[in-house]
Amino acid sequence: MHIVRSFFVLFCILSSIQALNAQSCSYRIEGVVTDLHDGDPIFGAVVSIQGTDLFGQTDEEGYFLIKDICEGSILILVTHVECDTISRRVVVQSNTELKFELEHHINELQEIVLLENGITQVNASVQESRLNADQLTLLSNQSLAETLSSLPGVSSLKTGNAIAKPMIHGLYGSRVAIIANGMRLQDQEWGADHAPNIDLNGFESVQVVKGAAALKYGGDASGGMIVLSPQRIRLKDSLYGTSVLNGVDNGKGGSLSSRLTKSFDNGYYISGQIGAKQFGDRKAPDYFLTNTGLKETNFGLTLGRSKILKGWQLNYSRFQNETGILRSAHIGNIQDLLRAIEAEVPIRIDPFGYAIEAPKQQALHQGIQTSYFNHLTAQSLIRLDYNYQINSRKEFDVRRGNRSDRPAIDLTLQTHDFLGSIQWKKGFEWEFEAGMNAFLQDNYSNPETGVKRLVPDYLKYQLGSFITGNFQLTNVFRWEWGLRFDQVHMDVQKFYDTADWIDRRYRLLYSDYEQRDFGTQLLVNPKLNFSNFSAQTGISIGLEDNFKTTFSYILTQRAPNVSELFSDGLHHSLATIEYGNLSLKKETSHKILFGIQKEGNQFTFGFNPYLNAVENFIYILPTGVEQTTRGAFPVWSYEATRVFMWGWDAYATIQFVKRLDYTLNTAYTYAQDVSKDVPLIMVPPFNLYQQLKYSFSGDKMEIQLVHRMTASQNRFPNTNFEVNRIESGSIIQREIDISTPPKGYHTLDFYFSLPLKNQSSLNSTLRFIVQNLTNTTYNDYLNRLRYYASEMGRTFQLQLVLKY
Amino acid sequence: MKTHFYTYQILSIFLFAGFLACTKEDPVLVEEQELITTVALTFSREGAPSETIRWTSDLDQSPLIGLKSNTQYTVSVSFLDESDPGAVENITNEVKKEADEHQIFYEFSGVAIEFEQAPSDVLDSYQNPLYVNTLWSTSNSGSGVVRVYLIHEPIQKTGSARSDFGGETDIAVDFTLQIEN
Numbered sequence: 001m002h003i004v005r006s007f008f009v010l011f012c013i014l015s016s017i018q019a020l021n022a023q024s025c026s027y028r029i030e031g032v033v034t035d036l037h038d039g040d041p042i043f044g045a046v047v048s049i050q051g052t053d054l055f056g057q058t059d060e061e062g063y064f065l066i067k068d069i070c071e072g073s074i075l076i077l078v079t080h081v082e083c084d085t086i087s088r089r090v091v092v093q094s095n096t097e098l099k100f101e102l103e104h105h106i107n108e109l110q111e112i113v114l115l116e117n118g119i120t121q122v123n124a125s126v127q128e129s130r131l132n133a134d135q136l137t138l139l140s141n142q143s144l145a146e147t148l149s150s151l152p153g154v155s156s157l158k159t160g161n162a163i164a165k166p167m168i169h170g171l172y173g174s175r176v177a178i179i180a181n182g183m184r185l186q187d188q189e190w191g192a193d194h195a196p197n198i199d200l201n202g203f204e205s206v207q208v209v210k211g212a213a214a215l216k217y218g219g220d221a222s223g224g225m226i227v228l229s230p231q232r233i234r235l236k237d238s239l240y241g242t243s244v245l246n247g248v249d250n251g252k253g254g255s256l257s258s259r260l261t262k263s264f265d266n267g268y269y270i271s272g273q274i275g276a277k278q279f280g281d282r283k284a285p286d287y288f289l290t291n292t293g294l295k296e297t298n299f300g301l302t303l304g305r306s307k308i309l310k311g312w313q314l315n316y317s318r319f320q321n322e323t324g325i326l327r328s329a330h331i332g333n334i335q336d337l338l339r340a341i342e343a344e345v346p347i348r349i350d351p352f353g354y355a356i357e358a359p360k361q362q363a364l365h366q367g368i369q370t371s372y373f374n375h376l377t378a379q380s381l382i383r384l385d386y387n388y389q390i391n392s393r394k395e396f397d398v399r400r401g402n403r404s405d406r407p408a409i410d411l412t413l414q415t416h417d418f419l420g421s422i423q424w425k426k427g428f429e430w431e432f433e434a435g436m437n438a439f440l441q442d443n444y445s446n447p448e449t450g451v452k453r454l455v456p457d458y459l460k461y462q463l464g465s466f467i468t469g470n471f472q473l474t475n476v477f478r479w480e481w482g483l484r485f486d487q488v489h490m491d492v493q494k495f496y497d498t499a500d501w502i503d504r505r506y507r508l509l510y511s512d513y514e515q516r517d518f519g520t521q522l523l524v525n526p527k528l529n530f531s532n533f534s535a536q537t538g539i540s541i542g543l544e545d546n547f548k549t550t551f552s553y554i555l556t557q558r559a560p561n562v563s564e565l566f567s568d569g570l571h572h573s574l575a576t577i578e579y580g581n582l583s584l585k586k587e588t589s590h591k592i593l594f595g596i597q598k599e600g601n602q603f604t605f606g607f608n609p610y611l612n613a614v615e616n617f618i619y620i621l622p623t624g625v626e627q628t629t630r631g632a633f634p635v636w637s638y639e640a641t642r643v644f645m646w647g648w649d650a651y652a653t654i655q656f657v658k659r660l661d662y663t664l665n666t667a668y669t670y671a672q673d674v675s676k677d678v679p680l681i682m683v684p685p686f687n688l689y690q691q692l693k694y695s696f697s698g699d700k701m702e703i704q705l706v707h708r709m710t711a712s713q714n715r716f717p718n719t720n721f722e723v724n725r726i727e728s729g730s731i732i733q734r735e736i737d738i739s740t741p742p743k744g745y746h747t748l749d750f751y752f753s754l755p756l757k758n759q760s761s762l763n764s765t766l767r768f769i770v771q772n773l774t775n776t777t778y779n780d781y782l783n784r785l786r787y788y789a790s791e792m793g794r795t796f797q798l799q800l801v802l803k804y
Numbered sequence: 805m806k807t808h809f810y811t812y813q814i815l816s817i818f819l820f821a822g823f824l825a826c827t828k829e830d831p832v833l834v835e836e837q838e839l840i841t842t843v844a845l846t847f848s849r850e851g852a853p854s855e856t857i858r859w860t861s862d863l864d865q866s867p868l869i870g871l872k873s874n875t876q877y878t879v880s881v882s883f884l885d886e887s888d889p890g891a892v893e894n895i896t897n898e899v900k901k902e903a904d905e906h907q908i909f910y911e912f913s914g915v916a917i918e919f920e921q922a923p924s925d926v927l928d929s930y931q932n933p934l935y936v937n938t939l940w941s942t943s944n945s946g947s948g949v950v951r952v953y954l955i956h957e958p959i960q961k962t963g964s965a966r967s968d969f970g971g972e973t974d975i976a977v978d979f980t981l982q983i984e985n
Contacts, residue, residue: 332976336973400905450835495831631976729914
């Protein structure tokens with residue numbers, strides 16, 4: 001380790017120890033300086049404090065210690081043989097631990113990147129929640145949304161058991177951006193019953209930011225952003241990987257995923273990932289959930305070269321799945337819906353099977369991504385990303401005349417996305433990033449389905465530019481801001497029923513769009529333009545005793561999505577006819593987030609209240625009844641209203657005694673439709689997540705008990721409707737109660753981790769997991785199929801994790 | 805490394821521009837395949853010409869059926885797709901062919917009518933009547949409603965009320981009944 005080094009790199013504030021007395025010159029700063037490549041300690045680096053004669057020198061362990069530091073702001077200098085000096089301003093108000101990771105390539109530029117455990121915080125002035133690799137592995141059997149639902153303020157909007165999409169602060173779909181590998185995931189995110197096409201096993205960490213805090217990735221995600229990051233590549237000759245094997249009794253299935261990376265010390269690397277998952281029918285406590293099987297395969301390959309200062313990457317990923325939808329949830333009309341709600345158990349329960357019949361969904365998502373970055377100078381970095389995603393989705397309904405094998409929905413969505421940015425620094429205080437995001441999306445709706453298109457063919461162009469900056473005076477004060485402007489253009493070709501087109505007054509308003517008359521059908525070509533402006537500003541202030549407060553304001557504007565504008569069709573599981581609304585305007589949200597948090601060894605806590613006022617909030621609500629040959633159907637249409645939301649997330653971890661940790665996450669959301677003065681629909685009720693974890697000494701055996709409590713949602717709009725039914729020779733009016741949320745519930749999960757015999761080359765852990773330990777029967781308000789069946793019953797799972 | 809940088813930049817821009825240039829073809833009109841626009845009931849009794857009453861999806865109210873009291877009628881139902889007047893499709897044939905996956909059923913309100921399978925009815929592979937051809941026996945005069953159901957994939961094929969069959973409702977339309985002496 002005595003070779004010449006230069007200094008790049010990672011600087012990380014781990015945690016600090018509370019100040020014991022207020023004497024002003026009695027503080028200590030200690031820490032380690034390690035090599036970024038292999039984590040080896042760096043010997044002989046000098047850490048000094050400017051303007052004083054205080055200094056420390058790293059020993060063989062890379063450890064340094066500086067004593068008798070006075071309270072206040074100091075400038076720390078880190079020097080090493082034949083290298084330029086790095087400085088970092090630190091405010092000392094307690095004993096502080098610092099960690100530096102240095103890169104030792106010769107003659108490279110001096111660059112220091114502030115990272116925490118290798119992962120940059122998305123935005124320092126907005127609280128973020130995070131799951132690390134271990135937590136992800138623990139839940140590797142579940143979908144993205146379910147995995148995240150253990151975080152405060154994150155819920156999962158489900159359609160049955162397998163289809164789940166993440167919800168942040170009560171918002172979902174187009175209001176939540178999923179960013180994988182630095183690019184936004186493009187799929188049918190507009191549909192409530194479309195789960196994101198992504199497998200978590202390819203990623204090392206997940207960060208959830210509860211607002212559009214990273215304007216780089218888009219200015220329309222008023223709910224928040226989910227950032228998935230892959231494993232950091234080690235810059236040395238090595239071969240390493242992870243395999244996870246899961247076996248699950250409920251659904252008699254399991255999953256296997258493996259990841260292998262080969263890296264070379266010249267910076268080249270190749271990394272591959274495969275995964276497969278299969279389940280048969282799941283089981284509620286008392287019955288099988290017929291046709292809820294799942295098949296999934298995924299594959300990823302990454303090639304690249306990373307050299308700290310510059311690098312490139314080429315990545316291909318493929319995700320394919322087939323998901324069964326509860327057979328009993330496919331209904332014909334509202335009398336069927338009433339019968340389903342009245343029934344104690346699903347109307348159709350078949351013996352267990354692996355077959356996935358209609359109704360079902362098939363999705364295939366493929367992406368190619370190339371990225372390049374280069375530190376042009378010591379102070380600037382350029383980054384280019386291009387990404388092509390092709391997403392095909394087929395949905396199968398139960399159909400007459402052997403048509404069940406033919407999809408009722410067949411969409412191909414292609415997206416080209418380019419993101420280029422340049423980052424630069426001015427001194428140590430200012431950091432900027434500016435860039436451009438160009439985007440083209442092409443949706444094709446196959447007419448061979450023989451069913452009216454749910455979403456039309458369209459081309460969507462988007463050009464965005466952004467600039468963000470942050471000003472960091474010291475380690476305790478940070479100011480961040482950002483601006484983004486997007487121009488969105490949509491070129492849509494859609495068939496309307498001529499009668500509908502006239503009924504909805506579109507002929508009066510949009511006769512320019514009319515393209516061709518097919519008699520009962522009319523081809524129209526709306527060309528829509530939206531200009532969206534987004535902005536964000538926030539501060540983060542460190543207080544005494546490891547307290548930190550953050551405050552942030554985020555303005556987001558979102559163009560209505562294609563389903564809000566054009567959706568047109570019958571929803572089989574909800575027996576509703578859904579109509580888009582061509583007249584919708586952009587949605588504007590003002591979100592204010594406040595946070596206070598304390599870090600510590602025995603006690604950590606955070607409290608994050610927020611306010612969100614949305615103008616032109618686009619939502620769907622019942623607007624009438626339509627007569628069809630299947631009977632009368634309630635019609636739901638997209639409209640805009642004013643919405644006011646507030647809520648809070650809170651978390652705490654307490655170490656009661658050594659090795660016994662308690663974690664509490666809890667969240668509440670209030671959402672009101674101000675124009676109509678009624679509560680907003682589908683808002684997560686108050687919920688609580690508690691975890692008690694005991695780690696045995698020595699062999700690192702671990703036991704965890706998790707309790708989840710979800711209260712009943714008492715605030716909901718009344719969307720009930722009447723249906724008439726012939727009962728014993730007379731017509732009776734009955735109300736269909738689709739509004740009343742189910743009762744609150746408690747569930748318990750149990751986790752047991754046993755590290756197996758560990759060698760230097762192989763690290764393995766065996767886990768035994770029980771979910772819904774008490775086999776409780778419950779229904780969840782955020783599950784759109786809650787009328788038809790209960791949630792899954794007790795599930796035993798055996799997991800083997802191999803790290804090599 | 806500079807060359808690398810330009811290669812990528814140019815490549816990205818080229819790819820992007822390439823796709824911007826493409827234009828979209830006009831979409832093709834979807835031929836809706838499972839539409840049923842018309843439900844027709846044909847009534848015949850001895851000594852009178854048969855009469856057909858049609859329910860179509862553009863009607864605002866349920867069509868009127870006039871029947872005589874204490875009379876037996878042979879009633880046959882047909883389901884049609886008349887969305888394209890040039891090519892009317894008779895869905896009844898498909899229903900008959902897939903008799904195991906379908907069930908036709910009637911529910912009456914306000915009037916007492918008994919129905920049973922007609923000798924000409926179609927049976928499924930378990931010898932259950934499909935009720936495509938039925939015998940209706942009227943009793944007293946009065947007015948009421950008959951609701952015609954076409955059920956897809958019923959969980960059972962026998963029963964005395966709609967709820968006994970389960971499955972999805974493909975058709976549920978009302979006809980007004982007027983029974984006179």
